[in-house]
Every structure is written in C-alpha cells, then in structure tokens.
Amino acid sequence: MLLGDLNFHLEKANDNNSSALIDKLANLRLKQLVMMPTHSASHTLDPIFSTSSHITFTHTTDLHWTDHRCVHFTFQKPTAHHHLQQIPxxxxxxxSEDQLISTLARAPPPSTSDPNTxxxxxKxxxxxxxNTLAPLRKPSNNRTSTKALWFTTDLQASKRECRKIEKMWxxxxxxxxxxxxxxxxCKHHQLLWTTKRSFYED
Known part of the structure; x- marks a missing residue:
C-alpha cells in the first residue's frame, strides 16, 4: 500500500489527467483507493494506491492540525493456510558400518571427463x-518448534503449575x-522476566 503527501495532486477524481493516471496504475496492478477529496481546501485528491483487494476505503475525517484529511480503511485479513512440512x-x-564401507568401496570411477557430468x-x-541401504521412512509431520535457549526447566515447571491452577479455577x-x-x-511472569534478563545480560 502506497499513501501519503506525494506532492502530486489531482484536481478532480474524474478529469482526464486523473483517468489517464488511474489507467496507467491499472497496468501496474495498482488501484487508486480514494475517489473523493482528501484535502480540506485547495487540492481534492492525493494518490493512495494499493495492489491488495483486501483493503477497502470507508471515509475521511478532518484533522485540526493539517489540511489533509484522515483517510480510513478497512483491512480484511486473508485466511492463513498452514501447511505441515513433510520431512523424508x-x-x-x-x-551396519561394514555395509556402509562395502558400498562405498564399490563406488564407480568417473566415466566422463566433464566434471559437471x-x-x-x-550424486x-x-x-x-x-535408498538401497537405508530406505526412506514414511514422511512425518513436522510439528516440533525450536525451544528458546532461555526457556529453562524452572520456567517449564512454573508454566505447568500455572496451567494446573488455571484448570482448577x-x-x-x-x-x-x-x-x-x-x-x-505473577510469580511466573517475575521468573520469566528474571530468567530472560539474566540470559541476555550474560
């Protein structure tokens, strides 16, 4: 999304210059979002472009400290698609070690003078x-996240205790x-803050 005071103003949203600019923007997959005055006086339209179809103009409001109007938009958050990574x-x-050594000993010599080939x-x-020695296992879903280095066993125990008391409540x-x-x-947050501060200070 591109917006702001670009020092390029269109006197009318529907005049020839405006139409020509908007057509050229369309060739770049850019859309002019506002087709109404964005200044309280003088110029009527600032360019406010976007390539996203999830942004919709709603209205403008006056601001007491500038002649520009505040332009309001709504943003539609696209649906996130989570794909589980398959790891072969x-x-x-x-x-065994003997199998590996025996297989490597049977490696064929290069059959061409071209190094790339x-x-x-x-390879x-x-x-x-x-694939012969160690066939691929069935792919598994990778749901394991990397634990932060500062996340100690004390923090793990404190978090479990919070969950336990939360379930009771x-x-x-x-x-x-x-x-x-x-x-x-409160105790968990204090321990969390102390642990992280100690980790990053060291």
Whole structure:
C-alpha cells in the first residue's frame, strides 16, 4: 500500500489527467483507493494506491492540525493456510558400518571427463545407494518448534503449575482459586522476566 503527501495532486477524481493516471496504475496492478477529496481546501485528491483487494476505503475525517484529511480503511485479513512440512528421512540406524564401507568401496570411477557430468553421476549413485541401504521412512509431520535457549526447566515447571491452577479455577470459579491463579501468574511472569534478563545480560 502506497499513501501519503506525494506532492502530486489531482484536481478532480474524474478529469482526464486523473483517468489517464488511474489507467496507467491499472497496468501496474495498482488501484487508486480514494475517489473523493482528501484535502480540506485547495487540492481534492492525493494518490493512495494499493495492489491488495483486501483493503477497502470507508471515509475521511478532518484533522485540526493539517489540511489533509484522515483517510480510513478497512483491512480484511486473508485466511492463513498452514501447511505441515513433510520431512523424508532415511533409516540410517538400520545399516551396519561394514555395509556402509562395502558400498562405498564399490563406488564407480568417473566415466566422463566433464566434471559437471561426473558430479551428477556420483550424486545419482549416492542417492541410489542410500535408498538401497537405508530406505526412506514414511514422511512425518513436522510439528516440533525450536525451544528458546532461555526457556529453562524452572520456567517449564512454573508454566505447568500455572496451567494446573488455571484448570482448577475453570473447574470451580471461586475467589480462592482466582486468587491462587493470579498469584501463580505473577510469580511466573517475575521468573520469566528474571530468567530472560539474566540470559541476555550474560
């Protein structure tokens, strides 16, 4: 989205110059979003372009400290598509050291003087040998996220304790359970802050 005071003003939204500019913008997949005055006086239209179909102009309002009007838009958040990464893995733990040495000893010599072709041939042979020695396992969904280095076992235990007390409070909405949950969350946040500060200061 491109917007702001570009020092390029169109006197009317529907005059020839405006139409010519908007046509050229369309060739660049840019759309003029506002077709009404964006200044309180003098010029009537500033260019405000976007390539997104998820942005919609709604209205303008006056501002006391500038002759530009505040331009309001609505943004439609696109639906996120989460794809699970498939990771093929070889069953390397099922082969012995002798099998590996024996296979590598049978590697064919280069059959061509072209180094690029020789490398491709060697790669193909290695791929074929790997698939023979250690067939690919069934792909698994990679849902494992990397744990932050500062996330200690104490923080893990504190987080579990908060979840435990939260479940108790959700099961029985009493003042005592609520007070216990607030105390646990405060203690966890304090521990979190102390741990992170200590980690990054070191």
């Amino acid at each position: 893995r070889h069953s390397w733990n099922k082969i 020789a490398v491709l041939n060697l 193909q042979w290695l791929d074929d040998s790997a 959700l099961h029985e909405l009493t003042e005592s359970n609520y007070a216990a949950l607030k105390t646990a969350i």
